[in-house]
Amino acid sequence: MFHIKSLELVHWDYWQRIKNIPLDAKIITIAGQNGSGKTTLLDALRTLFGLDCSMGRTYKHYARHSGQQTAWIRAVVDNKAMGQQLSNRPFRGSGFFSDDDVTLFCQIQKNGGDWKRQYLMRPGCVEIEEVTEATDFLGVENYRKRLAMAGLSPAMAKVLALEQGETDKLCEYAPRQLLDLVFQVFGDKEVLDAYDEAKRHQRDTETELKRFEAELEASRTNLEGLRLRVANYHQWEDLHKERRNLIEEVMPTLEYHEAREKAGNISRQLREARKPLAQADQQLAEKRAAVAAHAKGVTEAQQQETLLEQEATALASRLASLNGKLKPLESLLEQKERLQKLAADSGADIASVTKQLDEKSAELAKQRSARDSIAAKIGEAKATISALQGKTAMPEPEPVRAMRRALNDAGIPHAMLSDIVEVTDAKWQGAVEGVLGGYASVVLLEREKDAAAAYKLAERERYRHFIVPECVKAPNAKDDSLLSVVKFSAAAPSWLIDQLARITRVDSVDEGFKTHAEEWITPDAYHRERRGGRSLFVEAARYRFGQAGRTQRQEAITKTLPALEAEEDKLTLAISKLASEVSALRARIAGVDAAKELMAREDEFEEAVRSLEPLKKERLEVGARLGELQGLTKAATVTRTRAETTWQNSRMALSEAEAGLRLNHKRQIEQRTDHAKVLAELRKSWRHLPVSWKRKARRQGLVSEHVNTHQVQLRLQSLEHSLARDDWELDATVIDQYHRLNDQLANRQTETDERRYQNNRAIEATANARGAYIERLRYTIKTYAANIKELGQLAGIDVQTDPVKLENDDVLLSQAGLHVRFKFDGKDQIGMNDGEASGGQQVMKSLVLLIGLLKSEDGSGGFVFIDEPFAHLDIRNIQLVGEFLKNTDAQYLMTTPLTHNTDVYDPSELTLITSKKKKDTPWAQPIFVLQRRQEQAKAA
Secondary structure, three states: OOOEEEEEEEEEOOEEEEEEEEOOOOEEEEEEOOOOOHHHHHHHHHHHOOOOOOOOOOHHHHHHHHOOOEEEEEEEEEOOOOOOOHHHOHHHHHOOOOOOEEEEEEEEEEEOOEEEEEEEEEEOOOOHHHOOOOOOOEOHHHHHHHHHHOOOOHHHHHHHOOOOOOOOOHHHOOHHHHHHHHHHHOOHHHHHHHHHHHHHHHHHHHHHHHHHHHHHHHHHHHHHHHHHHHHHHHHHHHHHHHHHHHHHHHHHHHHHHHHHHHHHHHHHHHHHOOOHHHHHHHHHHHHHHHHHHHHHHHHHHHHHHHHHHHHHHHHHHHHHHHHHHHHHHHHHHHHHHHHHHHHHHOOOOHHHHHHHHHHHHHHHHHHHHHHHHHHHHHHHHHHHHHHHOOOOOOOOOHHHHHHHHHHHHOOOOEEEHHHHEEEOOHHHHHHHHHHHHHHOOOEEEOOHHHHHHHHHHHHHHOOOOOEEOOEEOOOOOOOOEHHHHEEEOOOEEHHHHHHHHHOEEOOOHHHHHHOOOOOEEOOOOEEEEOOEEEEOOOOHHHOOOHHHHHHHHHHHHHHHHHHHHHHHHHHHHHHHHHHHHHHHHHHHHHHHHHHHHHHHOHHHHHHHHHHHHHHHHHHHHHHHHHHHHHHHHHHHHHHHHHHHHHHHHHHHHHHHHHHHHHHHHHHHHHHHHHHHHHHHHHHHHOOOOOHHHHOHHHHHHHHHHHOOHHHHHHHHHHHHHHHOOOOOOOOOOHHHHHHHHHHHHHHHHHHHHHHHHHHHHHHHHHHHHHHHHHHHHHHHHHHHHHHHHHHHHHHOEEEEEOOOOOOOOHHHHHHOOOOEEEEEOOOOOEOOOOOOOOHHHHHHHHHHHHHHOOOEOOEOOOEEEEEOOOOOOOHHHHHHHHHHHHHOOOEEEEEEEOOOOHHHHOOOOEEEEEOOOOOOOOOOOOOEEEEOOHHHHHHO
């Protein structure tokens, strides 16, 4: 088996070109950080030897990272003869007999959209530039065959292709897994698979024979089915004949018979229908007399109702005349009573009462004025709340509303400053209201070109606020300025933005004096500028900017409403009391003149009393008669309504009877006419029927057999349903098919018997051959057991294997496993993975099992890739593993991270150090090489 002497990489992963990496040592350690390329270097060697990369990667994965079209891997391996004979050189099968070195090349090239690899062998030490134009590249399979002849057997290839982390975990394999790996490495697995394939083929043949036998049985069933199909065909033929007879003969005859019977029945019915007409005429005469009597009763009831209504109308007119006469008399008597009452209440000092009346009237007017003012405030507050809730428009001063109307009528899009301002911090709402309060009605034009027209409208309307055509988008301030708490939903005046940006927010006046800002404002709206300081405080009920301002304004107004309403109620009670006192005083003043007026109009009042009594008596009599007439009129109306209802019902009954009689008479005429046409059509349409079918005896016989056409139709439907089935046999050749199928069954039975005999012989031969090969399997297990026992002795470990029970039986072969036991430091034996071994012992066990796979009849040797064998080991175990590796005859390429104990480098003759690629460089750094001095190696 050959060893690796040097390695060169071109465009492999992130390495641009690394030349002559020395590998001519027994133990080589590849050290580096995680992700620095240790496994990448091992995958380059795997790719060079035609193996699969680790961790599911492929050579394409590394080739595309470089971004180049071609990548090269080159290695120099030794070709020295084993012993004194030159014919024992490893690469003698490739024709290399004279050179001690052989150079291996792997070219990875992008071909179209995919990558492909090809290999090359050259005697001696040859550079990549010397073979770029070569034409004798090898494919992967041919290349692997040549490496196998050089000592890289399938066993070595399978070991080198083990995944990262698997090389030091062989002791964790189950006995069955380990036995499978041994058979696979030593080539026995392929033979066992071939035997399994032969047995599968024989089982498939047995399955096919069973299928043939099942098909034979199915064919026998089909033969019986053919017999049933013949019977089915005869049944279908009988039903078809019956259906044709019913359609062609029975149905026409019965239809003719039923048509004749129906025509005779109709003739008898028409003759019987003439009798009720005379009875209907007599009933019509009686109905006409009843209608006349009911009409007379309606006329009499209408006359009585009319007389009562006329009398009631006359009495109502008379009652209205009496009321007209009584109304002025009653008014005079009411005046008399009022004057008498005023005269009785008078008697106080008129001057004193007059003075009190003037004072109370003045106080009443004052209180009413105060209440009207409070009511106006309440109405204004409620209107503002409604506007703030979005139910109505916000109340604005009349000049602002007038300017809005003018701009809208002129089609000039605009907005007020109060429409676009939002305060993001409620703490500074009052400060923003104070600064921007005077600018709330500033008009912001959306288009600068509308400035001239807007100015003309403002001049006409005498509008005192600014109209700004030039607006800019406000910046997002993040400082302590007042602008940082103000958000504009649209463009705003630049001068206003600058003003807000100049004002610094401070928490108090004291903090304002401490700051060096020229202009500042507190949350309570105390503002200091270059001219001095002043308060810009605005009550919350007058806030106008932003949603937060509107919310606070609504809350403030809502809080003031109860007090205003309570004050209004208090004033209302006071006004009511004053109004009562004023009315009493005015009545006392009026009582002085009431006595004089009462004496002057005494004769007028007496005459009214004398005229009033007769008129009242007459009005009472008229009212009583009207009440009586109301009841009589209602009863007369009910009587008249009932008479009209009875009359209308009798008229409708008479009309319906006359219409029914006419309809019956017309229907009978039409029926007789139609019947005559039917009889003529019957004679004409049944002329084609044979005379023998029309005979009464023939027709009566069919009626007794089939009853009527309906029963025939039911039978036809049953036949149609039966004949419509899909299981009828319509082919008369089924008898010939039956004979042919019977002959085929006999021939196939003979063929099946012969094939079963041949397959049974093959099964017996396969079983015998595999039974003989069992001895080869036992020899393989014995060889492997001797290998690991010998390696254990080198490491100071007692290695024992349990006998493996191998029999020529599928179940026993599938359950067989290789149990290996280890004895460390004279202690009790432990199994492969029973949890009793330390971390170092686990690694030693795995290495013994791994290297035992590499030993062959030709001797040990070759090279092994091991990922981090010293992981999780203490210093003593690292030394033990190192000593074991030194005592074995193989070349080891091991990886280890830089964080390990330095003792991991003790067994190494050569150390390769990899580094991570830096972010700002396209290529990774070269691999650094540390080589142990020869005198130190000898001393060690």
